[in-house]
Amino acid sequence: MSAKKENRIRAPRGTSDYLPERAASILWLDRLAGEVFSNYGYQRIITPTFEDTALFTRSIGEASDIVRKEMYTFEDRGGRSLTLRPEATAPVVRAFIEHNLGSQSLPVKLYYFSNMFRYERPQAGRFREFWQLGVEALGSPEPSLDAEVITLAADFLRALDIREGLMKIGSMGDENCRPQYTLILQKYLEEKRDSFCPDCGERLKFNPLRVFDCKNPECQKALGDAPKMIDHLCDECRDHFDGVRRLLKEVEIEFSIDPMLVRGFDYYTRTTFEIQSSQLGAQNALGGGGRYDRLVSDYGGKPTPAVGFALGIERLLAALKAEENVDLSAPRKIDVFLIVIDSEHRDQAFKLAIELRRIGLSAEVDYMNRSTRSQMKLADKMGAEYALILGPDEMARGEVVLRNLSTGEERPEKLSLVADKLGKIKGFE
RNA sequence: GUGGUUGUAGCUCAGUUGGUUAGAGCGCUGGACUGUGGCUCCGGAGGCCGGGGGUUCGAAUCCCCUCAGCCACCCCA
Known part of the structure; x- marks a missing residue:
């Protein structure tokens, strides 16, 4: 590092x-x-x-x-x-x-x-x-x-x-x-050569039109009554x-x-x-x-x-x-964050996350062995709409807890059906 | 290519006339709350002070060179 x-x-x-x-x-x-x-x-x-x-x-x-x-x-x-x-x-x-x-x-x-x-x-x-x-x-x-x-x-x-x-x-x-005009312009510039900066002195030789681009106020002033292309x-x-x-x-x-x-x-x-x-x-x-x-x-x-x-x-x-008319920094939002309480369920969380992604939901899991509390914080920070909590007690019954993170409301769901259910809530399938 | 200006943690910046282990806020991370977020509080990690050389007993602080950012010239999107 x-x-x-x-x-x-x-x-x-x-x-x-x-x-x-x-x-x-x-x-x-x-x-x-x-x-x-x-x-x-x-x-x-x-x-x-x-x-x-x-x-x-x-x-x-x-x-x-x-x-x-x-x-x-x-x-x-x-x-x-x-x-x-x-x-x-x-x-x-x-x-x-x-x-x-x-x-x-x-x-x-x-x-x-x-x-x-x-x-x-x-x-x-x-x-x-x-x-x-x-x-x-x-x-x-x-x-x-x-x-x-x-x-x-x-x-x-x-x-x-x-x-x-x-x-x-x-x-x-x-x-x-244009060629005719260029000659007219060149002639004009040559006549007033002393009014222009050294750069313009060079320009008027190989590309007289470029003189118009000069930011030097003196040159701009001298160009005031120069012949213009649109008049020719x-x-x-x-x-x-x-x-x-x-x-x-x-x-x-x-x-x-x-x-x-x-x-x-x-x-x-x-x-x-x-x-x-x-x-x-x-x-x-x-x-x-x-x-x-x-x-x-x-x-x-x-x-x-x-x-x-x-x-x-x-x-x-x-x-x-x-x-500042458009906000380009819209925060990232995800649909579901899977929370593992007992590390023996990590593989199931991995599988479930992939299942959810395959039906079109954005799902995230913890990869850092974080505490439950930290996983909740992460879910919140990622703007997750739901947390899906894999607790040992519920898992023993084949269930998970689905928590709505904006209302705080939570209830058990069958593990085998939760993906379908979330898919329906989010309007997929 | 020329000139001006800046360069300290991931980010925004402090750092007193050069003086012992370089700071803050935010962010990251752990905990208080042994299975539950947004607030608060406490802790931790993270810097050879852009790089190199020099002056000095001692340099983030002074000098030189170099690299990079920013701004302008030039030019253009």
């Missing part, structure tokens, strides 16, 4: 053990997501934990921070370069192409709930292993699909009773209007964006237009969105997503427009906790 602390192995940095209480919260979210998402027609997909490294370098963007310094990349014994998934859109798209899911009726609507890995310095709401819940809808360019996905995200937050989520939406344009959309993109906004209003989703919204992946086109929470600290995004019309064809699939989003599970839990 007392291994020297220096030698003790701990969970790796940025990871954590989800002990029963927290694990239960995660599973609860998973189950709730399953309910809400299936109403919207999304089906669960599970992809591998690791993928060919090239899958991510190509989709996320060579220049992005995630690819440059945040991936868990390793070589396996066969010399393949593999990477623990930092996000799930690329794997889902890969699976979509690999299994020719595009030949089904479109759109194909999938959701996932899985762990992601990013080599980052841990911080509030940011970990090296974390969980994401997300959807991908592939096959339609219609604004209604964007609106559906955004509504689904908002409805899920509503189902969780998270009220502080702020929906922000924007548009990145497409291959027609081509006609098609403008119509699309208008369509998304109109539909969101139809279904009463509250949102604001954020002309400065920039997301971290290079593959987005047209609609992007992000849900921010004031409860979260610096890492304030509960989730986000957008449209990626080029990704499937970039991977060699048939051109397939698509849209999706991801929510951060740990951040949802943090927001839930901060808002």
